[in-house]
Amino acid sequence: MPQAPVSDFSSDVGALIQSLPENLRNRFSLNRGIREQHGRGEDRFGTIAPDAVFYASCNEEVMRLLKACNELRIPVIPYGAGTSCEGQLIAVQGGVSLDLSEMDAIIEVDQDDMTCRVQAGVTRKQLNHELRHLGLFFPVDPGADASIGGMAATRASGTNAVRYGTMRENVMGLTVVTAQGELITTGGKAIKSSAGYDLTRLFVGSEGTLGVMAEIQLKLHPIPDVIKAAVCSFETLDSAVDSVILAIQSGIPMARIELLNSLQMDACIRYSKLQEFESKPTLFLEFHGSSAYVQEQIDALQAITQELGGSDYRWAETTEARNELWKARHEAYFAGQSIKPGFTALATDVCVPISKLAENLLAAEQKALELELCCPIVGHVGDGNYHMLILFDSEDAAQSQRASALSGFLVDNALSSGGTCTGEHGIGYGKKAYLLQEHGAAVELMKTIKKALDPQRIMNPAKVFDL
Numbered sequence: 001m002p003q004a005p006v007s008d009f010s011s012d013v014g015a016l017i018q019s020l021p022e023n024l025r026n027r028f029s030l031n032r033g034i035r036e037q038h039g040r041g042e043d044r045f046g047t048i049a050p051d052a053v054f055y056a057s058c059n060e061e062v063m064r065l066l067k068a069c070n071e072l073r074i075p076v077i078p079y080g081a082g083t084s085c086e087g088q089l090i091a092v093q094g095g096v097s098l099d100l101s102e103m104d105a106i107i108e109v110d111q112d113d114m115t116c117r118v119q120a121g122v123t124r125k126q127l128n129h130e131l132r133h134l135g136l137f138f139p140v141d142p143g144a145d146a147s148i149g150g151m152a153a154t155r156a157s158g159t160n161a162v163r164y165g166t167m168r169e170n171v172m173g174l175t176v177v178t179a180q181g182e183l184i185t186t187g188g189k190a191i192k193s194s195a196g197y198d199l200t201r202l203f204v205g206s207e208g209t210l211g212v213m214a215e216i217q218l219k220l221h222p223i224p225d226v227i228k229a230a231v232c233s234f235e236t237l238d239s240a241v242d243s244v245i246l247a248i249q250s251g252i253p254m255a256r257i258e259l260l261n262s263l264q265m266d267a268c269i270r271y272s273k274l275q276e277f278e279s280k281p282t283l284f285l286e287f288h289g290s291s292a293y294v295q296e297q298i299d300a301l302q303a304i305t306q307e308l309g310g311s312d313y314r315w316a317e318t319t320e321a322r323n324e325l326w327k328a329r330h331e332a333y334f335a336g337q338s339i340k341p342g343f344t345a346l347a348t349d350v351c352v353p354i355s356k357l358a359e360n361l362l363a364a365e366q367k368a369l370e371l372e373l374c375c376p377i378v379g380h381v382g383d384g385n386y387h388m389l390i391l392f393d394s395e396d397a398a399q400s401q402r403a404s405a406l407s408g409f410l411v412d413n414a415l416s417s418g419g420t421c422t423g424e425h426g427i428g429y430g431k432k433a434y435l436l437q438e439h440g441a442a443v444e445l446m447k448t449i450k451k452a453l454d455p456q457r458i459m460n461p462a463k464v465f466d467l
Contacts, residue, residue, distance in 0.1 A: 002045055002092060002429060009461070010073045011094045013051045019068050024061060029053045038077075038097035041084035042144070042333075044346050045429060050077060050091035057102045059175065059183060059214045066212065067181025069096060070456050076179075077460050078208040080150030081123060083142075085347055086428030088154070088207050092462035098212065100149055106130055107215065114220045115172060115189050120149025120213055127218075136220040139164035142424065143330040149213050154426040155205030159329070162248075162382025163255040163288065164221060166424070171204050175215035179454040187217060202449070207426050208460040210453045224288035227255075228298065229322045230313040232305050233280040237261055237365060239308045240281040241358040244381045246304045248354050252297055256286035257382040258329055261365065264336060264376035264389075271335035272328035276314070283310075284329050286322070329378075336376040336389040343374075344400075346390040348407050350414035351423030354384045360413050364388055367409050371402040385423035411437070427464045435465060 017025050029035070030052055039049035051074075056062045069076050075095025082089065091097065103119035106127065110116065111134055118127060125145045128137050140151060142158035150156075152174070157166035164170070173187025176199075186199040203210055234240040244257055259281070260268060266279035285301070287294045302313065316325045328335075337345050352360045361377065368375035368388070379386030388410060392403040411421045411434050421427075421434035436443050443465055450467065451457070457467055 002048070002087070002090065009075050009093050009095060009458070011051055012072065013074065013096065016068055016072055016074055016096070017052075019072070020064060024064060027055045027057070027061065029055070035097070037082070038079050038099065039089065039091050041082055041087065041089045042347075043085050043087050043428075043430065044344055045087040045090050048090040048092055050097040051094045053079075053097045053099055055099045055102055059177065062098065062100075062177045062212055062214055063181045063183060065096070065098065065181075066177055066179060069458055070180050073456050073458060075458050075461050076212075078149070078153065078212050080121065080147030080153070081145065083144040083146045083150065084154065084428060085349075085425040086422070086430040088426060088428040088460070088463055090429060092429065095458070095461075100147065100212075100214075103214065109134065109136075109220075110189065111136065113189050114222070115217060116220055117215055117217050118148050119215055120147060120152075122148050124148065124151065131220065132223070135223050137223050138170070138218055139221055140167055140170055143333075148216050148218070152204050152213050152216050153207050154424065157380065157383070157385065157424045159256045159258055159326070159380060161380055161385075162257055163253060168201065168204055170219045171200060171216055172219055173217035174200055174203055174213050176203055177212040177214050179211055179456065179459050183214075189217065205426070207428060207464055209450060209464050210459060224255075226291050226294045227286065227288055227322065228294055229256075229284070229286045229316040229325050230298075231277065231282060231284055231316075231325065232310045232313050233265075233278050233282045234308070234310050235280065236309075237281045238358050238362055239310070240283055241361055241381065243283065243301075243305045243308050243310060245354055245357060246308075247301055248382060250300065250304070252300050254285060254297060254301065254382060255288040256284065258284040259377075259379045259381040259386070260284070260329075260332065261361075261377040263339075263374070264332060264378050267335040267339050267376055268328050268332055271338050272331055274328055284325065285313075332376070332378045333389065336378075336391070339376065340374055340391040343391045344394040344403075346392065346403055346407060347387060347425070348390065348410060349385060349387040349423050349425050350410050350419055350421060351383070351385040352414050352417045352419035356417035356419065357381060357384050357386070360417055360419075361386060363413055364410055367406055371406055373399075373402060373406060375406070380423070383423075384419065429463055432465055
């Protein structure tokens with residue numbers, strides 16, 4: 001767990017609270033339990049609590065808080081649903097956790113243009129619940145019921161990305177509160193624009209280090225006429241991965257194609273009680289479209305999987321059956337943790353070109369065996385993104401060192417294959433060294449942008465890179 005360094009920021013939260021009008025003072029919490037809750041995510045970094053938590057209910061409150069924090073040089077850490085994976089939420093330099101969960105209004109749904117505008121605290125499940133009666137849905141599904149603001153901040157993707165893209169492709173515009181407390185808008189409803197710098201893409205993926213995304217304009221999609229889900233198992237991991245590669249290269253437009261290695265599948269069978277399945281490398285598949293179009297996809301993929309030794313498909317066609325299947329997939333993290341109760345779980349993700357996926361996955365599995373570490377693997381393999389859960393005893397120095405070495409090995413392999421150190425978790429606190437390894441001198445340009453937009457460096461300091 002990182003230790004909070006001596007801060008060069010102000011920690012005078014009392015002065016901050018007194019500088020604001022009374023209606024805003026009441027929005028602070030100094031309760032220790034609440035502060036600790038806001039000082040951690042779903043990662044291995046433990047808890048470093050902020051000095052205070054501020055619950056914002058509108059853009060104007062965010063603006064007032066940031067203006068005051070900028071003047072007093074007090075750090076601000078935006079907080080959505082608390083599901084970040086790389087230490088984005090720990091208050092390394094103290095300061096205020098800005099909780100946006102009360103900003104949960106769906107401002108507008110435009111059925112004609114298939115877009116919507118939401119406040120940052122809206123969660124993906126909440127949004128899709130409201131959209132279902134309109135025949136529309138928002139497809140980005142990272143598994144956790146994350147907030148839309150948090151998903152935009154980490155440029156999240158998930159199980160549907162192979163068909164519908166990541167947050168980068170599905171965010172059309174933003175309302176952002178700058179570090180100085182000013183309100184700006186970027187993008188809009190138009191599908192494309194050549195007007196100036198693409199500030200929307202600059203803020204998407206910035207992990208709260210450049211400003212606060214208060215409202216997000218999203219692209220929506222029609223709910224498919226037919227949705228079919230299936231499971232196919234293989235005797236070997238490379239056969240399963242080769243099926244994915246051939247499917248992508250053949251242009252088969254699956255909506256989802258997820259891979260679980262045998263260790264992860266065994267954990268899911270036990271944790272989610274999938275008794276009818278086998279502990280083998282397994283693909284979870286989903287097809288969207290018209291009845292004829294879906295059947296074409298199925299026929300084409302079955303020809304590939306059968307040739308490579310895949311099992312007959314087990315189908316989940318009803319909504320209830322599909323939900324159970326994908327619930328088990330989304331519970332893979334907790335299933336993996338259950339293999340070694342009490343162990344620390346280092347959840348890491350990398351993304352590689354699809355042609356390099358098999359060699360990277362097989363090398364990852366082999367390296368874990370060599371280091372005598374228990375490491376289930378799951379991946380959004382349709383776009384080359386896979387996750388390894390490295391389970392280790394943090395009280396055992398040698399085992400902790402081997403876990404760190406394995407994490408570095410995965411990144412080294414991904415980068416040497418032309419990939420990236422993270423496909424969707426972001427850099428946060430945990431992967432700063434890997435960002436430098438991946439982008440080198442370009443990180444200096446990122447720092448220049450950070451200094452220009454946040455000269456007081458109050459926005460989520462010590463994340464993404466060090467200044």
